[in-house]
Amino acid sequence: MSRTALRLALRDWDHLVPLAAGRVGTPDFDLRIDSRDTTPDVLAEPGLDGGETSFSRYVQARAAGDDRLVGLPAFVMRGFRHRCVLVRSDSPRTALAELAGARVGLTGWPDSGNTWTRSLLRAEGVELAGVDWRVGPLVPGESGKERLGPRRPPPNVSVLHEGESLVDELAAGRLDAVLTPFMPPELFTRDSRFRHLLADHAAAERAYWEQHGFVPGIHLVTLRRETVDAAPELPGVLLAALEKSKRHWVARRRLLADTTPWLLRELTESAQLFGDDWMPYGTERNAGMIRTFCTELHQQGIWPDPIDPGVLFPDPALAAPAVQPEALTAR
Template sequence: MPVATGQVRPDGFELDLESRAVTPDVLSEPEVDGGETSFSRYVLGRAAGDDRLVGLPVFVMRGFRHRCVLVRRDSDLTTLEELKGARIGLTGWPDSGNTWTRALLRAAGVDVKGVEWTVGPLVAGETGKDRVGPVPFPDNVALTGDGLAEGLADGRHDAIMTPFMPEEFFTPDSRFRHLLPDHRAAELDYYRQTGFVPGIHLVTLKRESVERHPWLPGAVLELFERSKRHWQARRRLLADTTPWLLDDLTATARTFGQDWMPYGIDRNAAMVAAFCEELHAQGISNRRIEAEEVFTP
């Protein structure tokens, strides 16, 4: 946002930053030099030998995934382990976030091959998203156009995985709840075990733009680093966007240090390696891609 509003400006180049409702397909738009990109789609491209995009270790979207598993309010399910053999709906198969969420199930001893998966929109009629990806679905995965939220409510699914909550989730009469009664505690424990908050989207540049301007990746990374620092400082100064934001900012700093979403290759090495391992272990990538292949120093 500081870059978009002009509070933080590029050094040595001009930037036309456009906000989109849907994550862009950078390669399909000849007029753009780069953009926000799914971490999963980028890594899968590199695994397949496609190097037309140069990924920057600038993760502009991160998030824990324990909160993303929903069940009906009257469900008896309260743990990830109880999802063995369950019927689970999710909003996209190769998505970065859903890959991280399935990793939680695998860590809990759930065989993802034994789950009955249904891929579809959270609400019927949602379009504009590739939910399938470059690799055919496994035999235990089906595609639907029906809304997952209604499927959960009427019993077709035992649980759903979604990064975005249904509108009614924020009402006192919501039919849904988080699977984990204390997802924040589970996420804190995850961080203490792994040392990272999972990366979802990153910034990429077209290789042709980088070849014309070899200094560009470093300049863009430096710009986003300055923007992030400015954003963090402003949030601490104007800590009233939610009633208890100051308390949350304080707890965040004491838990994660001064930067809970670090940029750079070295500080993200463990997270990148874990993600590459999951893509292969879950059958999304046909080959095991090493973390060192993801970013060029």
């Protein structure tokens, strides 16, 4: 494979730092990573070869036969969603089932994270058609995001008016709960008006892992079709480079764990629960998660037809990253 120049737009995930900083080798291409505050639109930006993409939007595009993006099963954003349900501090609600018939705000209707969170409500018997959904920005002044997707949402989904925000509506009592992948700054203050719906969301998330065996994937890395056509080996090579970066980051965090007061304890507990890798790359180890997500998109009405997971990552080189064991060693 000839040496290829590659420009990716990604957000500042810690596990990408070794790759961006040149700490792990990319012998087959010259890599440039553009750091972004928000998820880029890879197809809309000239000069990009790829970048971070919503899992939901990628799946919908491939289900529609649009293969302009080639996805890598490298879910650079993934996480449990039980923590993503907020209520007022004085709310009597403490369980997901208690959101049946409630007024619930969320940051985007077809979004990957919110799709996973709604799946938790469905599992608790909450009828999504019976919830009054309000879509809008989390905090005042937030803009630049397409929140409804390309398809008409269900009739019980409405959009907040100009100038309104989810946190203000929740604080005023016009919403009963909010689904959000990112926490409002106020949540980190001692006198916050908001709290997590689940007092011990970590316990619920451990139970989810025990039941399902995966941590939900939210965003993945994609490449433009023309980039892959010019270098067909690139997806497999990049998947391996991303795997090396992640492994290097884990090893360094275990060595240099004093970035938060209790990070070492959390790293130890995570390794004991999940093993060495709670966010595996490749289609083999993500097959169950991918299949479940495709089912949820259909069951929730985000996509009208059943989705074949096989159309998402057809390249056999993406089954598992080709990385040698020595990549686990910190340097």
